[in-house]
Amino acid sequence: MAKRIEDLKVIGNKRLNNDFFVLELSGNDKIPDFKPGQFAQVRVDGSPETFLRRPISIHDVDYERNTFKLLIQIAGKGTGALSKLRNGDFLNLIYPLGNSFGLPVENERVLLVGGGCGVAPLLFLGKYLRSNGYIPDILLGFRNSEQIIEFEEYLKIGNVFLTTEDGSKGEKGYVTNHSILLTGRYKRIYCCGPDSMMRAIAGYCKKNNIACEVSLENLMACGIGVCLCCIIDTIKGNLCTCIDGPVFNINELKW
Amino acid sequence: MAKRIEDLKVIGNKRLNNDFFVLELSGNDKIPDFKPGQFAQVRVDGSPETFLRRPISIHDVDYERNTFKLLIQIAGKGTGALSKLRNGDFLNLIYPLGNSFGLPVENERVLLVGGGCGVAPLLFLGKYLRSNGYIPDILLGFRNSEQIIEFEEYLKIGNVFLTTEDGSKGEKGYVTNHSILLTGRYKRIYCCGPDSMMRAIAGYCKKNNIACEVSLENLMACGIGVCLCCIIDTIKGNLCTCIDGPVFNINELKW
Amino acid sequence: MVNLGFSIGDLHFKNPVLTASGTFGYGSEFDDFLDVSRLGGIVVKGTTIEPREGNLYPRMAETASGMLNAVGLQNKGIDYFEKNIYPRISGYNTNIIVNINGSYIDDYVALAERINRLEKIPAIELNISCPNVKMGGMAFGTNLDSAREVTRAVRAVYAKKLIVKLSPNVTNVVDFAKVVEEEGADSISLINTLLGMLVDVEKMRPALSTITGGLSGPAIKPIALRMVWQVAKTVRIPVIGIGGIMTTSDALEFFLAGASAVQIGTASFIDPQAPVKILEGIENYLIKKGFSDIKEIIGYINRTT
Amino acid sequence: MVNLGFSIGDLHFKNPVLTASGTFGYGSEFDDFLDVSRLGGIVVKGTTIEPREGNLYPRMAETASGMLNAVGLQNKGIDYFEKNIYPRISGYNTNIIVNINGSYIDDYVALAERINRLEKIPAIELNISCPNVKMGGMAFGTNLDSAREVTRAVRAVYAKKLIVKLSPNVTNVVDFAKVVEEEGADSISLINTLLGMLVDVEKMRPALSTITGGLSGPAIKPIALRMVWQVAKTVRIPVIGIGGIMTTSDALEFFLAGASAVQIGTASFIDPQAPVKILEGIENYLIKKGFSDIKEIIGYINRTT
Numbered sequence A, B: 001m002a003k004r005i006e007d008l009k010v011i012g013n014k015r016l017n018n019d020f021f022v023l024e025l026s027g028n029d030k031i032p033d034f035k036p037g038q039f040a041q042v043r044v045d046g047s048p049e050t051f052l053r054r055p056i057s058i059h060d061v062d063y064e065r066n067t068f069k070l071l072i073q074i075a076g077k078g079t080g081a082l083s084k085l086r087n088g089d090f091l092n093l094i095y096p097l098g099n100s101f102g103l104p105v106e107n108e109r110v111l112l113v114g115g116g117c118g119v120a121p122l123l124f125l126g127k128y129l130r131s132n133g134y135i136p137d138i139l140l141g142f143r144n145s146e147q148i149i150e151f152e153e154y155l156k157i158g159n160v161f162l163t164t165e166d167g168s169k170g171e172k173g174y175v176t177n178h179s180i181l182l183t184g185r186y187k188r189i190y191c192c193g194p195d196s197m198m199r200a201i202a203g204y205c206k207k208n209n210i211a212c213e214v215s216l217e218n219l220m221a222c223g224i225g226v227c228l229c230c231i232i233d234t235i236k237g238n239l240c241t242c243i244d245g246p247v248f249n250i251n252e253l254k255w
Numbered sequence C, D: 001m002v003n004l005g006f007s008i009g010d011l012h013f014k015n016p017v018l019t020a021s022g023t024f025g026y027g028s029e030f031d032d033f034l035d036v037s038r039l040g041g042i043v044v045k046g047t048t049i050e051p052r053e054g055n056l057y058p059r060m061a062e063t064a065s066g067m068l069n070a071v072g073l074q075n076k077g078i079d080y081f082e083k084n085i086y087p088r089i090s091g092y093n094t095n096i097i098v099n100i101n102g103s104y105i106d107d108y109v110a111l112a113e114r115i116n117r118l119e120k121i122p123a124i125e126l127n128i129s130c131p132n133v134k135m136g137g138m139a140f141g142t143n144l145d146s147a148r149e150v151t152r153a154v155r156a157v158y159a160k161k162l163i164v165k166l167s168p169n170v171t172n173v174v175d176f177a178k179v180v181e182e183e184g185a186d187s188i189s190l191i192n193t194l195l196g197m198l199v200d201v202e203k204m205r206p207a208l209s210t211i212t213g214g215l216s217g218p219a220i221k222p223i224a225l226r227m228v229w230q231v232a233k234t235v236r237i238p239v240i241g242i243g244g245i246m247t248t249s250d251a252l253e254f255f256l257a258g259a260s261a262v263q264i265g266t267a268s269f270i271d272p273q274a275p276v277k278i279l280e281g282i283e284n285y286l287i288k289k290g291f292s293d294i295k296e297i298i299g300y301i302n303r304t305t
Ligand SMILES: Cc1cc2nc3c(=O)[nH]c(=O)nc-3n(C[C@H](O)[C@H](O)[C@H](O)COP(=O)(O)OP(=O)(O)OC[C@H]3O[C@@H](n4cnc5c(N)ncnc54)[C@H](O)[C@@H]3O)c2cc1C
Pocket: A039, A050, A054, A055, A056, A057, A058, A070, A071, A072, A073, A074, A075, A076, A077, A078, A079, A080, A117, A120, A121, A216, A217, A218, A219, A220, A246
C-alpha cells in the first residue's frame, strides 16, 4: 500500500486519564486500508525539542466516517505536546507504515496480550480479527484500576481478562501470571507492551509451543527503512523494525 | 527598577491587520512602574526555531487594571508564533529592560515620529508625556491606508499627522517629507522606526538644531548587558542598546 | 527558465540537489513520496566489500535540532549491491553515486575497481569520514597522510568522477581539501557527521551502544557552512555542501557560501519530500531575485565582503 | 544532606555550578534574578591587558538551538577591571575567576601577573580558544606547541589555580588536554565555541560582520559532552564541562561523563535563573537516586560500559 505524507485534521482529543489520550484524525482524502499493527510517523510541531517524528500505532479505524484514532501515552516532550492538540489543529503524518499481524490459522483460539501503551494496536487488531471471523480473548495488564482504559471497547471484541499490579481489579500481578495462561487453550498469542512483558510472553509461548507475534517499539528515525537505526537482531541478521516489523514472529527473534 | 522574570497571562490578542497584533498581558503581581521606551525580552515557546528571546517594547500600560500591552509586527518565526497565542496562555517575560525617553524641557513643542513596528513605544510615550503636562504632535508613516493602526488611540494624545507611501491617506511619501517638518515649530523629536527613517530624521534634526532621541532595534541576545551583542558605535565607544539604550540622543551616535 | 545544472568535469547534473549517503537508502524507498528522477543525483548507502551488520542497538539518539547515529555502515556488501540493487535502481534518470568505505586502503581500491565497471554509476563518493566504525572511516579523514594515500590509490584505479567526502572533526579542513584536490579528486563533499555523544541520565549510561556517534541535522549547519565556505574559497574543483539542510533557505546559504551543489541528509527523515521542495524553492528564489543561472549566486558572499 | 562541593587542588568550590565567561558579565548584572553567592563560582568576562572595542555590529545570529557570536573580547582592560569592577564584585561569597586573553604570550603573562596580586581572585581561566579575534585566541588553542608554550609561560608566573580553556575546533582535543596538564594546569575547562557561520539569504551576505563566529547553545552539547568524556578519561586534573547546558539533565550528562563541575553559558540569556535552577535540580537528582555526594556520579558511565 502506498505510503503517504499528509496533514490530517484533529477532530477529537479525549483524555482517558493522567497518562493516556486518544486523538481522532480525519483527512480530505479517503483513508487507506489499514492493516493491524501498522503505524504512523507523527510530526510534532511546536515542540522545540522534538526534531524527529514519533512512531504511533493505528489504534482504531472508522472507514465509514473516514477517520482513525491514535492512542497515546504521555512519555515525554513529543507525546506531551501532542496531548495539547485541539480540534481543528492539523497533524502531519507519514503513514501507513510497517508490516502487520498475521491472521490465525482456521479455528485457532487466539489471545491478545497488551500492557501500557502496547494496548494501542490491539483494539484495531481485535476488530480486524472479529471482522475476519475470529473471536479473540483479550488479556490486559495495568498498574492499577485507575490505569484501565477503554475496557468497554475490548468487551465488544471478546472476553477480557485483567491484571493489575496492585490487585485493585482483575488478578493481581503481571499478565504473564494470569491464570488463563494455565488453561493451555490458546494456540496463538499476539502481544504488545513493554519489552520485559513481551519477552516474558515470548518465553511462555516458546515453552508451550504457542505461535506468537510481538510488536516491537524500537527507537526510530525515518520509519521507512533507510536510516537503519531501528534494527533488531534476528535469525536473519539485523532487520528493520519499521519495515520488516514492527510485528515479528518470536521464532525470528533471538530472544 | 528591579528587573523580573515572570509568566504573564495573555488576556487579549487582537489582530489589527495582516501584519500587526496587540497582546494584552496581566500578572499576579503588581506590574512595575514602566518608563516610556522600555522593553521586555519575550520567550517564544513552542517554536522550534526561536532559541533566543525576542525584544518587544512596552506599548501601553493600564495601572488600574494591572495590565499592559505589546504591539507586535509579524516579522518571522518568533513573532509569528506569538500571534497565535490565545487567551489564558502564558508568556514568559524578562522586564522591564532598557533606559527610557527623556522628558522635554518645559514648554518645548514636541513631535513623536514613528513608522512600522517603531510605533510600538510611541503610544505609551505619548500618554506619559500627556500625564506630565505635554501635548505632543504625532507623525506616523505607513505604506498605505490599510496599514494604518490605532489611529484613534493617538488622537487622544495630540494632533496626528500621516504619510502613506502611496498617498492613500495623509501626505504622500515618507515621514521625513511631511510638511509639518517645514514649519520649524518642534524643538524636540522622539523617533522610532526603521533604521533608514531614524537616520533621515536624525539628519533633519541635526541640520535644524532640534533635540532628538531615537529608539534603536539592534539584534539582542541577553537584553541585560552581558552578551555585548547589541552594541552601537557612539562617541563614548561601543554602548549596549539593551542597557545604555534602546533610547539614544542622536548627538551620542556616530550617524 | 532558470538554469540549475552543474557539472563535475564532464559529468553533468541536471540540478544541484542530491541526497546524502545513508539517509536516502537506494532511492526506491522514496518512490511513494517523490519522483527520484527529478533529483540532481542520489548518493546511495555506504557500501563495503563484505556485508556488514553494523553496530549494536541502540544506534540512534535525538538531540537539540539534530540526531546522533551509530549505524556503522550496515550494508549487504558490493556483491549484493551489484546483483540485486544496481539493476533495480539504474533505471532512475539521475546520477547514481556510490559511497564507498573500507577498513584498509586495499578495500577502497577493490571497491573502486568493482564500481568502475558499473556502467550506470558515473561517480563514487570516497567516504573517509565515517565516525562510527572502529577501523578505517574517519581515521583516514583526520590524518593528512592517510587522506592523501587513500585518495591517490583510488584515483589510480578509478577512471570516472571521484568525489571525496571530508570529515569535520579536524583542526583545519582546508588542509584536507587541498590534499585530496592535489591527488586528483574531481569534487569534494562535506561535511560528514560531527563526533558527539549523549547520556541517558535516568539510566545513567550512554544513549548509544557505541557511546559516541555522528551528529547530523540543523544543529551542525553553522559548522558545515563555515567549512564549505573555507574549502570553496581554496580549491578549484566543485564543492558539494552537506549538513543540516532542511529548507530552501538552508540550501541557498551553502550556494551563496560557495557550494556548487548540496546534499540533503537527515531532512529526508522528517520530510521525505524535502529534496524536491528544496529544489523547487531554489528555482523560485532565483526567479524572484532575477538570476537566470544558479552559477550566478555560487560564492556570492565573497564578492560583497 | 548531599555534598555538592568540589576542589581544584586546595581551592574549594561549594558546588560545581559555575557560570561561563562572556555570558554572565561580572555577576552583578544578575543580582535581580538570583543570589550570585549561591553559585560555585563565576568566570567573568574575557579580559585583556588593553581595553578593546571588539568586532563590528552585527555580532550575533540565531541558529537552530544555538547562536553565533563574534563579540571579539570587548572589555575595558585590566586597569579598569582592577579599579572599578574588582572592588564591586569581590564581596560575592563565591569563587571569582578571571578569563584571560591576549594576542601574544607576553600579554597572557602580564595579565596573569597582575591578577596574581588580586587577593579575591583564586583562579584564572586561560582562554586559548576564542574564535573571534584575529590574533591569539584560538590560534593558541589549535596548535599543540603554542598551547604548551602559553600554558608554561603563565604557569611560571601564576601561583594560584590555573584553568586552561580548550577549543573544540581541533582534531584531537585529548592531545591538548595532555599538553596543558603536563605544563602544570590545575584544571581544564571545555568547550569554547565551535567556529560556524550563517548567511542572510535575503540580503545575500554573511549574518556576522566577521563572517564566522562562535557557535554556542544546545546545538553543540553532544560535541561538548563527547570531548569532556574523552578528556576526563585521560587527565587526572578536574575537568569543567561547558557547552549547551540548559537544564539539570544536561548538566548531569556532563557529570556522568566525567566532569567535576560545569559552566552555564548561553542558557543565562534565555533564563537568567538557569544556574540556580540547575544547581537545585542536581541536588534533587542525587537525593532521588540515593547518592550522598556528587563525586559518586562523576564518570559513572565509564564504570558501567
Ligand atoms: C512502531 C511503534 C509504535 C508505537 N505506538 C505507540 C502508540 O500507539 N502509542 C504510544 O503512546 N506510544 C507508541 N510508541 C512509543 C512512542 O513512539 C514513544 O513513546 C514516543 O516516541 C515518545 O516520544 P516523546 O517525545 O513523548 O518522549 P521522549 O521525550 O522522546 O522520551 C521519553 C521516553 O520515551 C522513550 N522513547 C522515545 N522514543 C521511543 C520509541 N520510539 N519507542 C519507545 N520509547 C521511546 C525514551 O527513551 C524516553 O525514556 C510506539 C513506538 C513504535 C516504535
